[in-house]
Amino acid sequence: MDVLQKLVNRGNTVLVIEHNLDVIKQADYMIDLGPEGGAGGGKILFEGTPEDLCAVKESHTAKFLALELA
Numbered sequence: 191m192d193v194l195q196k197l198v199n200r201g202n203t204v205l206v207i208e209h210n211l212d213v214i215k216q217a218d219y220m221i222d223l224g225p226e227g228g229a230g231g232g233k234i235l236f237e238g239t240p241e242d243l244c245a246v247k248e249s250h251t252a253k254f255l256a257l258e259l260a
Contacts, residue, residue, distance in 0.1 A: 191212075215259060217240055221234060221237050222236040225248050225250065235248050235249050236249060240255060240259065243255060244259060
């Protein structure tokens with residue numbers, strides 16, 4: 191995470207595709223896709239901050255992220 195933060199601090203945009211909640215909760219902005227994988231997914235469920243994602247009932251990520259941010 192330190193390396194990614196150094197890139198951001200230097201004015202770079204960093205795009206990360208990640209399932210690790212420790213990484214997700216540090217994002218400035220995120221896009222959550224779902225609600226499932228494969229044929230049942232691929233829809234944009236949410237765009238915004240990790241904190242705001244927690245209110246999206248359709249998101250599996252939101253359920254687990256809310257526990258991490260509590």
